[in-house]
Structures are given as structure tokens and as C-alpha cells.
Amino acid sequence: MGREVVKMVLEDPELQLVAAIGNTSTGAVDAGSLVGKPDTGVIVLSNLADALSVSRPDVLVDFTNPKSAMPNTETALAYGVRPVIGTTGFTPEQIVELDKICRDKGIGGLIAPNFSIGAILMMKFSAMAAKYFPHVEIIEYHGDQKLDAPSGTSIKTAELISQARQELRQGNPNEEEVIEGARGGYYDGFRIHSVRLPGVFAQQEVVFGAFGQTLKIRHDSFDRAGYMPGVNTAIKKIMSVTGMVYGFEHFLD
Amino acid sequence: MGREVVKMVLEDPELQLVAAIGNTSTGAVDAGSLVGKPDTGVIVLSNLADALSVSRPDVLVDFTNPKSAMPNTETALAYGVRPVIGTTGFTPEQIVELDKICRDKGIGGLIAPNFSIGAILMMKFSAMAAKYFPHVEIIEYHGDQKLDAPSGTSIKTAELISQARQELRQGNPNEEEVIEGARGGYYDGFRIHSVRLPGVFAQQEVVFGAFGQTLKIRHDSFDRAGYMPGVNTAIKKIMSVTGMVYGFEHFLD
Amino acid sequence: MGREVVKMVLEDPELQLVAAIGNTSTGAVDAGSLVGKPDTGVIVLSNLADALSVSRPDVLVDFTNPKSAMPNTETALAYGVRPVIGTTGFTPEQIVELDKICRDKGIGGLIAPNFSIGAILMMKFSAMAAKYFPHVEIIEYHGDQKLDAPSGTSIKTAELISQARQELRQGNPNEEEVIEGARGGYYDGFRIHSVRLPGVFAQQEVVFGAFGQTLKIRHDSFDRAGYMPGVNTAIKKIMSVTGMVYGFEHFLD
Amino acid sequence: MGREVVKMVLEDPELQLVAAIGNTSTGAVDAGSLVGKPDTGVIVLSNLADALSVSRPDVLVDFTNPKSAMPNTETALAYGVRPVIGTTGFTPEQIVELDKICRDKGIGGLIAPNFSIGAILMMKFSAMAAKYFPHVEIIEYHGDQKLDAPSGTSIKTAELISQARQELRQGNPNEEEVIEGARGGYYDGFRIHSVRLPGVFAQQEVVFGAFGQTLKIRHDSFDRAGYMPGVNTAIKKIMSVTGMVYGFEHFLD
The missing domain is CATH 3.40.50.720 (NAD(P)-binding Rossmann-like Domain)
Incomplete structure (x- = not known):
């Protein structure tokens, strides 16, 4: 750097x-x-x-x-x-x-833990959208050698969403994981998914779902x-x- | 309706x-x-x-x-x-x-020409992002029988982006279209692309590009x-x- | 139906x-x-x-x-x-x-458990790509009332990928989940992530990563x-x- | 190189x-x-x-x-x-x-004009899918200083799709471009869209649409x-x- x-x-x-x-x-x-x-x-x-x-x-x-x-x-x-x-x-x-x-x-x-204007806007917009769309999940992508999951940015995003949205435990209460962990990491009523693959630097998509529509905010970072x-x-x-x-x-x- | x-x-x-x-x-x-x-x-x-x-x-x-x-x-x-x-x-x-x-x-x-909260947030976030990321293109998707291109929502989004961002004519000034129209419709320095396919109801993605990163805001509407x-x-x-x-x-x- | x-x-x-x-x-x-x-x-x-x-x-x-x-x-x-x-x-x-x-x-x-031509092509292409790109993760999206995770289609896809690719346990061996489940469900060396949101009918993305590139195969189904x-x-x-x-x-x- | x-x-x-x-x-x-x-x-x-x-x-x-x-x-x-x-x-x-x-x-x-295994698979899968899904559009993304549009890879993909699919002129015959070029470049019945933005190296998405579904094949290249x-x-x-x-x-x- x-x-x-x-x-x-x-x-x-x-x-x-x-x-x-x-x-x-x-x-x-x-x-x-x-x-x-x-x-x-x-x-x-x-x-x-x-x-x-x-x-x-x-x-x-x-x-x-x-x-x-x-x-x-x-x-x-x-x-x-x-x-x-x-x-x-x-x-x-x-x-x-x-x-x-x-x-x-x-x-x-x-x-500043994060100097990426794009990442900061992604977090800001996510918090704003969560007010209207309380149903949300976060999917973040990093290189396959990263040690921790989920990423710091996704946890920070989750925090901001939590503060902005009405309290809600999403999903079917009788949901069952046929393969353990499939539903991702639980954070205050919603889920964070961490994908780790070579060829990826740092990407995050926040997906909001509501009747008949989805809203997605995605930031892809290719390079320090x-x-x-x-x-x-x-x-x-x-x-x-x-x-x-x-x-x-x-x-x- | x-x-x-x-x-x-x-x-x-x-x-x-x-x-x-x-x-x-x-x-x-x-x-x-x-x-x-x-x-x-x-x-x-x-x-x-x-x-x-x-x-x-x-x-x-x-x-x-x-x-x-x-x-x-x-x-x-x-x-x-x-x-x-x-x-x-x-x-x-x-x-x-x-x-x-x-x-x-x-x-x-x-x-109200548009009652979709998701579409309105997409437009709002796009205008906010354009302040920091002046390089932008819009890609909108509708059913293949739609008559007009680009869509009303994409033109409205373009308008809001234009008002928010610094004046800029994007792209290489010597750019050449090998196939006419490939670069999309021109709107105040940037481009709008209209995709028309069966199976699609109404979708729009606004893509911002900057050194080493892209920011995308996407709204998918599946149903009236x-x-x-x-x-x-x-x-x-x-x-x-x-x-x-x-x-x-x-x-x- | x-x-x-x-x-x-x-x-x-x-x-x-x-x-x-x-x-x-x-x-x-x-x-x-x-x-x-x-x-x-x-x-x-x-x-x-x-x-x-x-x-x-x-x-x-x-x-x-x-x-x-x-x-x-x-x-x-x-x-x-x-x-x-x-x-x-x-x-x-x-x-x-x-x-x-x-x-x-x-x-x-x-x-036939699945009559969707698109879903079948997605599975077929995924198995073909896995031969060249052994690093892969599956992200599947369904409505928020679905009971089981991951979906039958994603498990079937995982099976076909497993048969086609060289054996590989992906990721950093010292990886640590700060939030349990963040890395998704484990299937023969790779991961499946299940997103559940209202507004989604059935979608699946298979992401392959390799040095400097990613290949994605995505099927979105909006309707029975x-x-x-x-x-x-x-x-x-x-x-x-x-x-x-x-x-x-x-x-x- | x-x-x-x-x-x-x-x-x-x-x-x-x-x-x-x-x-x-x-x-x-x-x-x-x-x-x-x-x-x-x-x-x-x-x-x-x-x-x-x-x-x-x-x-x-x-x-x-x-x-x-x-x-x-x-x-x-x-x-x-x-x-x-x-x-x-x-x-x-x-x-x-x-x-x-x-x-x-x-x-x-x-x-070999293209050594990218991912790009070649993308083209191959697109030709295979075109047999079942004749409705298709190509969207390709490159850096904003690229001179020619559409890209060589997208034209090669279009060629392969044309050879594989039944003859078809897509879209509404009475379609009207409110902004000229919005519908992209015409290639044998379908369209190619070229997006040019800083922060992008080389990406291409081939989108197939059919009743109630879309199938997407996407290759993102970040680096020579x-x-x-x-x-x-x-x-x-x-x-x-x-x-x-x-x-x-x-x-x-």
C-alpha cells in the first residue's frame, strides 16, 4: 500500500x-x-x-x-x-x-479502516434501503487464501443494516439445513455468505427482496x-x- | 393493474x-x-x-x-x-x-409514473453515486415486445445522474463503432443500453466505474x-x- | 402445475x-x-x-x-x-x-425431477467448466418460505461438478469462521450458499474462479x-x- | 505480455x-x-x-x-x-x-487470438445454449479507452451463436429508438451492447431469455x-x- x-x-x-x-x-x-x-x-x-x-x-x-x-x-x-x-x-x-x-x-x-469510496457508498445505500426493504442477505467474495469469514466490510454493513431496519427474523421458522452451514452466518435476523475463490480480490453484493422485486447493491474491487x-x-x-x-x-x- | x-x-x-x-x-x-x-x-x-x-x-x-x-x-x-x-x-x-x-x-x-419503491431507490442511489463516480452507463432489460427504447425509467435515471455529476463526455474520443449502435444511446456524455428479451419483465442496472473498482445498483422487477x-x-x-x-x-x- | x-x-x-x-x-x-x-x-x-x-x-x-x-x-x-x-x-x-x-x-x-431446459443447461455447463476450473462455489436463491437448504437443484449440480473435476479441498486450511456458517455448506471440497428472500422464485449461480478471471453460469427462473x-x-x-x-x-x- | x-x-x-x-x-x-x-x-x-x-x-x-x-x-x-x-x-x-x-x-x-480458457468456454456454452434458447443478447464491458466496439470476442461469440441457432429476428418489429443506438449493434437478428468504463478490464455476459426464465453466461477477466x-x-x-x-x-x- x-x-x-x-x-x-x-x-x-x-x-x-x-x-x-x-x-x-x-x-x-x-x-x-x-x-x-x-x-x-x-x-x-x-x-x-x-x-x-x-x-x-x-x-x-x-x-x-x-x-x-x-x-x-x-x-x-x-x-x-x-x-x-x-x-x-x-x-x-x-x-x-x-x-x-x-x-x-x-x-x-x-x-479510516476503509478508504474505498465505492465500499462506503455501498454500505450507506444498504442502510438506506433496509428501511424500506427489511428482507436482506449479504454475499461477499474474497480471494481463497483469506483467513477470516465473513469479511470486516460485510460485518460493518450488517451492523448498519441492523440499525436502520425494523427488527425481523427472516426465513421460514421451520427451515432445515440438509447440509450444515448452507444458510450462511446469522447476524441479527439475516444471513451473510462468504465466497472464497482465486481470481477474486474483494466484492460484495447486498440483496434486498420484496414481493415481485429485488434490489441489489454491489461493489467490486479489483485492486488495492x-x-x-x-x-x-x-x-x-x-x-x-x-x-x-x-x-x-x-x-x- | x-x-x-x-x-x-x-x-x-x-x-x-x-x-x-x-x-x-x-x-x-x-x-x-x-x-x-x-x-x-x-x-x-x-x-x-x-x-x-x-x-x-x-x-x-x-x-x-x-x-x-x-x-x-x-x-x-x-x-x-x-x-x-x-x-x-x-x-x-x-x-x-x-x-x-x-x-x-x-x-x-x-x-406517480412509478410506484416501485425499489426503482425509486435505484434512481436515488444512482444520483448520489454519480457525484463521486462520474463514469457511468445504464443497462435496462425489458420484455421483447416493448415498443420504446430506452425505457422511461432509464431516461429518468439518466436525467437525475446528469443533474448530480460533473459534466463529462466519457470514452475514447477516437472510439469507432464496428457495428453501428454497439455503444448504445448517447445521453449527456454517457450511454444507455436497452436489452429486450422474453422472460424479462423490467430490470435495470446502473454501473459506475473508477480506477480499480465498479459499483452497481440493480433493480429487478418480476411482476406488476x-x-x-x-x-x-x-x-x-x-x-x-x-x-x-x-x-x-x-x-x- | x-x-x-x-x-x-x-x-x-x-x-x-x-x-x-x-x-x-x-x-x-x-x-x-x-x-x-x-x-x-x-x-x-x-x-x-x-x-x-x-x-x-x-x-x-x-x-x-x-x-x-x-x-x-x-x-x-x-x-x-x-x-x-x-x-x-x-x-x-x-x-x-x-x-x-x-x-x-x-x-x-x-x-423428470426438473423440466427446466435452462436449469439443465446450467448443470451441464457447470460440469464441463469444472474440468478446467476446479475452484467453484454455488449460490442458490429461493423464496423465503422454502423449507430445505440447499435446494435439490444445487445438490444435483454439486454432484455433477464433483464427478467432473479433479479432487480438491478449496480455501485456506487455516480459515476461521468469525460467524458460524458464513462459509456455507460443505460438499466434497467446495461450498454451497443458500439465500432465501421474498420476491425470488428460483435462481442459481455457479461461480468458477481462477487466476485473473471468473466464469459464472446463472439461471433465473421467475415462474412455474x-x-x-x-x-x-x-x-x-x-x-x-x-x-x-x-x-x-x-x-x- | x-x-x-x-x-x-x-x-x-x-x-x-x-x-x-x-x-x-x-x-x-x-x-x-x-x-x-x-x-x-x-x-x-x-x-x-x-x-x-x-x-x-x-x-x-x-x-x-x-x-x-x-x-x-x-x-x-x-x-x-x-x-x-x-x-x-x-x-x-x-x-x-x-x-x-x-x-x-x-x-x-x-x-490463437484468445488464450483465455474462461472466454473460450463462455463462447462454447453460448453456442450450445443458442440451440435451445434462440432469444439472446450480448453485453460486453471493457476499459473506457478501448477504440473499437463491439469487441472481437463478442463478435466471435455472435458468429458462433448465429451458426448454432435457428434463424430469428428478435424484438418487436415496430420497436422505436427514442434515443438512437439504445438497442445496440445489430448482428444477424440479435443485439450486441458495448459498455466502456474505467476500472473494467474485459468482461462479457451472454443473456438468453425464454418464457419465465433467463440463462446467463458471464466471463470476467481482471488481468492479462x-x-x-x-x-x-x-x-x-x-x-x-x-x-x-x-x-x-x-x-x-
Whole structure:
């Protein structure tokens, strides 16, 4: 993901790459060459604080992992740099604490488990439709090596649907599974189905059924790079925000 | 459609059938028997004014045709009956005039080319998505005997998308049609495709494409009866409305 | 289903309706009037043997239930009438026995759990594709009041896929279900997912995944009447067959 | 495509890379380093005849362009090397001529416009289904910068459907296009629709409609690399073939 961010920044004339953090064990590398582009003069560094101290950027983009993300965010804020963080795993207490630091510094920050505008719209529309169509099932598709089922996005979608729709336990109460698990995973009255196949990156379809009709909302993601328009939007919007925002959906109106 | 309405009203304990208008040339028929239900005591009549005068209903539901709909609406209003009209073809001037009569009488009315909640949500979501995903095409499917292409619903959807998105002429400017018409019908920078096949009632898919992802919103309608939940909602909501409303979407929040 | 058959026969000038069996407790009814058509002169009878004895048809179409189908088939054969049977529940021994009777009489018969040409092609193509694409999952959709999951058709499809493909246990061996059942029902190394929603009649999608691509075969059935072209084909083909055929797929080349 | 082939060969222990042809203007490059793999000892050369003369391979894979493919194929055959060619543009006369050379040399060759097993199955199944379901339309999706519409694959599919189905001019004879082109491109009685959107690589859906049902066959290709399993199969099968084969479908049974 880091490479995709570097590429996206280099390709947008409104943005400027001033530093890049990565593994430097193989010697000095120019950030441009890492992504198949001409040299940029920005040498990849290993220490975040040093890099921020020297380059003084407006924004830090971090796609590391839950363990590194909290200290990285604190380091960024210590240097007055706005963090745009693409990992999960922050506790509500941590977010409150980071929000306080942001406000003290008078700057903004964003923590977003999902930067895909398409996925966020899919979730939003699903919640809206659930108000009128309480009968719903979710089918999500991922690569066949994914470990967890159902996906985080499908559980988040299910949560939003649950909040929006009238309470309902769907299906025939006397339904019987001839093969165990055929009816999928149960979530608050409805079902989530997880398909795992090679050739698939990340897809989800939310199907609503009512007398004589079905309504389907489907998002197909073919590539990590699909997140970049969202990261780009976030980098620009974060400049006019104060406080720590949780969830990229707040940057869409 | 008239029969579907009769059936729906008879099946809802909150509603009461007090009159039915239809072809009476084959003799007296009970409205119940027309729809395979027990007799209701409501005999189908041929003259609307007579029927309204005798039965004094709260609401008239009309699924006739553009030519009859205007006089029928005027007759209903003359008797203080709220019209719920499922035909197209009203001019803006006629709607203004009917709105005035409604307000004079202190009652409400609805003219709705489409009562399908699913179709209306599809249009609404498409307009919302077009703001973020300006690249879009519409594919609509109807039975193979349909005369016009593209469908009224797809043109309405295209209109709403056009209003919501940034101006954009999609596609390669040097694109060439090896077979004329392959790229579909042109509407304000994007394309509409009309598929006509037996076995299909009415379906539409709106496809948005962006780097690395697609977002699809699809509505499949299998049956006229799919409109009935919308008509049912309209009959109930119309009681607390004043003025003539155009478009069922105004009855959804 | 019986009514659909009557309708189909009346609408095909190559076929002639000579008898109809049904519930006669409400008095004499013409078979035409049962299906909203003009009178045919064929009065619905309650006793199959009597009806066959009087009308001497070429073919009997039976869409009753597993319990009645066996005696009805025997009765038909006793009168030299070719049975076209649309129910399940025959044992292999019964089929062998019926085949023997057919051959003794020099006539043909058909027992077919599924008359949908589309469903049969879907199964056939799925088995063919499984040879090249061993990674597969089945998603089937039925109305929300259906009792059993997965559907008979999906199990039959799974069987055919299993026979055609190389042995393979799909997915990550360390996969974990966060919500039990999310990964669907297990069948010989792959998964079947059963969606149950109002507005759906019977749909099935077989999805094959391989590096960089997916192949999907989908059959959507909107209506019982979709089986009638298959029944029509069967009635005509049965005239030139000897012996009892099991499965409508043998009538497609 | 050349790089994908190099990668695929290096990853299959049954195959051995012995030469690679490419642009050498930037100095000597190891074929492994071109595809992000360790050095292989195979230096990319610019002259095909020299490379074949030195390395004496069993098979040449060529994904160049219509202009270079014919001389390259002739050069390969002159050295007794089996050509596997992934370009279009050969005339029937050229293929006859190449077949003769192959037979004289006692070796095999393959010219294949499409190496995607999924696409070939889609075409095959479509032709099979058209026999039973004569009502059909094709919808194909490609990236928004593609120049020609409809795609070569959709035209090839249309051809195969035409040969298989009974003659039929679909649709209402009085059909009217409110927006010109909405009904798509006309091909022998049916229609092809070309959708062009960013985020799409190559997708095609063939939809058959009949009373009460639809059957859909869909192939989604996300990546050039999806062709490689087909190229791999071809390299292995070509060793036991004599003569020039046109079309990869002949290598699938």
C-alpha cells in the first residue's frame, strides 16, 4: 500500500512527496525508483521522527499495522503533522486521546479502516434501503487464501443494516439445513455468505427482496489501487479539519 | 393493474374496497370474483362519477391511461376524493391546475409514473453515486415486445445522474463503432443500453466505474404486483397531505 | 402445475387435450374454464383409470406428488399410455420395474425431477467448466418460505461438478469462521450458499474462479410456467422412445 | 505480455526458459530481472534467428503484433521450433502455408487470438445454449479507452451463436429508438451492447431469455495474467501435435 501512496502522490500535481518511510536494510533507495518512476530526490528513511523533523510535511499517510499505527500517529501529532491512517485496531479511548491532541494543536487527523469510496457508498445505500426493504442477505467474495469469514466490510454493513431496519427474523421458522452451514452466518435476523475463490480480490453484493422485486447493491474491487482516490481526497480535506475523525464516510457528503 | 389494486385492498384489513370501475359489457360482476376471491358486495360499475357519488370513498386509485387520467382526476376532486394516479402524460400546466383544486378543497393527491419503491431507490442511489463516480452507463432489460427504447425509467435515471455529476463526455474520443449502435444511446456524455428479451419483465442496472473498482445498483422487477406496496403506502399517506404531489419519491424519506 | 399444463396443451395446435384429472368436489368443471380459457368440452374427472379408459390418450402428464406418482404411472402403463412424470421420490428399483413394463408394452415414459431446459443447461455447463476450473462455489436463491437448504437443484449440480473435476479441498486450511456458517455448506471440497428472500422464485449461480478471471453460469427462473417448454418437448419426444427414461437431460442433445 | 510469459515459464518446474527476445537498446538485461525475479543467466536478445540458433528451444511463444507474427512464425519453423502465437491478423492462405511447413517438418504449431480458457468456454456454452434458447443478447464491458466496439470476442461469440441457432429476428418489429443506438449493434437478428468504463478490464455476459426464465453466461477477466494458464497448456500440448492449429479451443476437449 505504501508504494501505491507514493505513486499516487507523485502523479498528482497538487501534492508533493517530501519523505518516505520504509525498510532501508538494502541501502539507500530513491522513493521514485521503488514504484518504477524517475528519481525524486526523496530517499527512503527508516526513522519516522527523523524524517518528519527534516521534511516538515503537512500530512503523514500511514498504512502500516495496528501495532505501529498508534505510536506513528502520536509522533506525527508531536511534530504538528496531520495523520491520515489506514489501519484498524484503535480503541475508543485511544481515539478520544488523539482527538484531544489534535484539538490542542489545532489540526485535523483521520483514522479510516476503509478508504474505498465505492465500499462506503455501498454500505450507506444498504442502510438506506433496509428501511424500506427489511428482507436482506449479504454475499461477499474474497480471494481463497483469506483467513477470516465473513469479511470486516460485510460485518460493518450488517451492523448498519441492523440499525436502520425494523427488527425481523427472516426465513421460514421451520427451515432445515440438509447440509450444515448452507444458510450462511446469522447476524441479527439475516444471513451473510462468504465466497472464497482465486481470481477474486474483494466484492460484495447486498440483496434486498420484496414481493415481485429485488434490489441489489454491489461493489467490486479489483485492486488495492482502488483505495487511492479516497486517500487523495482525505489528504486534501484533512487540511481544513480540526480534531480526529474516525471513518472516511465523514469526508463524503 | 386494476385487478392487482382490488386484490391488495381486499388483503389489507386497514383498507376497505367501496367501489370498482371497469368494463361492464358482460353483465354485473362482483369485484371479488374478478380477482379469484369471495364476493365482496361491490359490483363493478362503468361510470366513475356515479360510483363516487354513491360510495363516497376517501381515495380513488387510477391506473388507466394518459387520456382518461386527467378527466378522472378532475372528477375525483369534484367529489372531494383524493386521487392516486399511476399514469404518465400530465403536462406541467395540468399539474399546477390540479394542485390548485386540491388546495382549494383542502385535500391531497398523487400522480406517480412509478410506484416501485425499489426503482425509486435505484434512481436515488444512482444520483448520489454519480457525484463521486462520474463514469457511468445504464443497462435496462425489458420484455421483447416493448415498443420504446430506452425505457422511461432509464431516461429518468439518466436525467437525475446528469443533474448530480460533473459534466463529462466519457470514452475514447477516437472510439469507432464496428457495428453501428454497439455503444448504445448517447445521453449527456454517457450511454444507455436497452436489452429486450422474453422472460424479462423490467430490470435495470446502473454501473459506475473508477480506477480499480465498479459499483452497481440493480433493480429487478418480476411482476406488476411489485408496485402494490407502493400504492398501499400512497393510499395511506395521501390522507395527511394537502396539494397535488408529483412523484412517489416524495412519499419516501 | 396441472393448470399450467392444461394451458400449454390448449395453446399448442399440435397437441390435443382429451382428459384432465383433479379435485371434483365442487361439481362438474370444464378444464378450459379452470385456466381462464373458453370451454373445451373436457370435464375434469377424479378417477385416473376411468379417464384413461374413456379418452385413450397418447400421453399422461403427471405433476402430483411422490406418493401418487408411482400408482398413477402404473395405471397409465396398464392402459398403454406414455407417462410424463414431474415428481421425485421414485426408487431405483421402481424405475427398473417401470422400464420393464414400458419395454413389454413397446412404449416410452419419462420421469423428470426438473423440466427446466435452462436449469439443465446450467448443470451441464457447470460440469464441463469444472474440468478446467476446479475452484467453484454455488449460490442458490429461493423464496423465503422454502423449507430445505440447499435446494435439490444445487445438490444435483454439486454432484455433477464433483464427478467432473479433479479432487480438491478449496480455501485456506487455516480459515476461521468469525460467524458460524458464513462459509456455507460443505460438499466434497467446495461450498454451497443458500439465500432465501421474498420476491425470488428460483435462481442459481455457479461461480468458477481462477487466476485473473471468473466464469459464472446463472439461471433465473421467475415462474412455474418456465417449465412448460420442457414438458411440451417431452410430450412430443416420448412418442418415439421405448423404455422409461430418467431425467429430462436425455431429451436434449 | 512477454513479461507475463517469462514469469509463468520461470514459475513452472516442468518448463525451462532458454531464450528471451526484446528491446535491448538499454544494454544487457537478464530476463529474470525484467520480471522482478533472480537472475536466470538468460540475457534478452534482439534477433530472433540468432537466439533460436543458439538456444535450440522446443517452443517459441510470440505475443508481438500482426506484422511481426508471420515472419517470426516462419523463422521458428525454419529452426524446427514449434510456434505458439498469440496474435491475430493471419490470412487463411498464410495459415494453410504454415500448416504445410509444419507437416513437412513433422512438428506442431498454434495460432490463437484468445488464450483465455474462461472466454473460450463462455463462447462454447453460448453456442450450445443458442440451440435451445434462440432469444439472446450480448453485453460486453471493457476499459473506457478501448477504440473499437463491439469487441472481437463478442463478435466471435455472435458468429458462433448465429451458426448454432435457428434463424430469428428478435424484438418487436415496430420497436422505436427514442434515443438512437439504445438497442445496440445489430448482428444477424440479435443485439450486441458495448459498455466502456474505467476500472473494467474485459468482461462479457451472454443473456438468453425464454418464457419465465433467463440463462446467463458471464466471463470476467481482471488481468492479462489470466491468459497464462492457457499459454502453459498450449506449450505442453504442442509437443504432441502435428500441423498448424488455429484457435486454442482445439486444445480443450
